Amino acid sequence: MATEACENKPKNVADQGRNRRVLQDIGNLVDISKRITNQEAEKIKKPSFETTKVLAAGKIVQPEGPEVIIISSDEEDSEQVKETKKKKEPAKGLNSKQHSTKKNVKTLSAILSARSRAACGRTYKPKDHVHDVDAADVDNELAAVEYIDELYKYYKFAESESRVYDYMGSQPDVNAKMRAILVDWLIEVHRKFELMPETLHLTVNIVDRFLSLKVVSRKELQLVGISSMLIACKYEEIWAPEVNDFVCISDNSYKREQVLVMEKTILRKLEWYLTVPTPYVFLVRYIKASSPPDKEMENMVYFLAELSLVHYATVILYGPSVIAASAVYAARVTLGRSPFWTQTLEHYTGFSEDQLRECAKLMVSFHSLAGESKLKAVFKKFCNPERCSVALLPPAKCLLIENAR
Structure with missing residues (x-):
């Protein structure tokens, strides 16, 4: 009876099936043997979760899996019905096969693309390799984690104004x-x-900026130096040395009044512009990005940075941020830190390894000559065991060889 009912259905039953009504009678079982094509005949050997199966003897056999019957109403969304079918019924028919194949092709394409890039040497490192150096200071109000990135963007923008x-x-x-x-x-x-x-x-920055604006005699050069340090001490120190201390340290070469007059002259010439990004401002940030930080690394960076302050060529050729980043790079090479330059350092400094190599070579050459130079203040300072005696360590040979070429 079920077969006859199926055969007596009108031709447009497929169109009506799209907007299915609530079924009144769900007891009718449909013989699907006529729907099986020649290509699908071989697949009947394996058990599947069809509503019914018709064997050669014509007997109806219940499937091994549970029977799934979907009843929908006019209010149900057709998309929701499709999703329910996908979850409860296994994929069957041509449309299901196409959907499954498309999914596999996507995955296979991604795998092949990744292998192709690796074979060509074009491997891309994810952004997760950039370490968040401020994560530990989230609860530290003095670290100003919310504004630190904007601050250093401004420092880089403003460094050209105070550069000599x-x-x-x-x-x-x-x-x-x-x-x-x-x-x-x-x-x-x-x-x-x-x-x-x-x-x-800040003292060295004030000296250089003043010398770039005013002609100074040889006799006044030391006076410019102690007056600049007096200004820097008043700006940075909690307990600044007195004027008489600077007069005494200069072996009474100048009087107290001369120091005060030169101090006023410098401030007028610089227009009281003292809030400038010096190399130290960047050194603090870049050392933090050179994780894991340690005392030896920190002292080596300061040693190379102070050596560069002494030499005029470094100051005029490179800006404060480049000097600071190059000091970190040269220190990592000198101490054999691997890798020499990381994604984290490149992210926070804004410089690649190639951009810093020339300045780093210059610093390493200063390091190699520091022990033999007549100007030994920096060398003696960093020979102290309290500073890990970094001045006594051998300079980076690989950078020295490149510099010699």
Whole structure:
């Protein structure tokens, strides 16, 4: 009876099936033997979860799996019905096969693309390799984690305003060698007064900016140095040395009044512009990005950075951020840290290894000559065991060889 009912259905039954009504009678079983094509005949050997199976004897056999009957109403969404079918019924028919094949092709394509890139050497590292150096300081209000990235973007933008270029041509009585002697002596004074590292970098910045704006005689050069350090101490230190301390340390070469007059002259010439990004500002950030940080690494970076302060060529050729990043790179090469430059460092510094190599070579050459140089303030300072004696370590040979070529 069920077969006859099926045969007596009108031709447009397929169209009506799209908008199915609530079934009144679900007891009718449909003979599906007539729907099986020649290509699908071989698949009947394996058990499947069809509603019914008709064998050669014509007997109806219940399937091994549970019978799934979907009843939908007018209010049910057709998309919801399709999703229910996908979850409860196994895929069958041509449309199901096409859907499954498309899914596999997608996965296979991704795998083949990845293998192709690897074979060509084009491997891409995920962004997860960039370590968040501020994660540990989230609860530290002084770290200003919410604003730190914007701050350093501004520092990089503003460093060009306070950067000095070749000014020795405008100084008839002063040369680069005299400047080096002055800076070496200021480093020694800085160590004796036990001042903050920020003070030293700001002092050298003030000296260079003032010399680039005003002609100074040879006799006044030391006066410019102690007056610049006095200004930097007032800006950075909690307890700044007194004017008489600087007069005494200069072997009474100048009077107290002379120091105060030079201090006013410098401030007027610089227009009181003292909030500048020095190399130290970037050094703190870049050392933090060179994880895992340790005392030896930190002292080696400061050693190379202070050596570069003494030499005029470094200051005029490279900006503060480049000097700081190059000091970190040269220190990692010197200490054999692997890799020499990481994704984290490139992310936070904004410089690649190739951009820093030339400046790093210059620093390593200063390191190789530090023990034999007459200007030994930096060398003696970092020979101290408290600073891990980093000045006594051999310089980076690989960078020295490249520099010799």
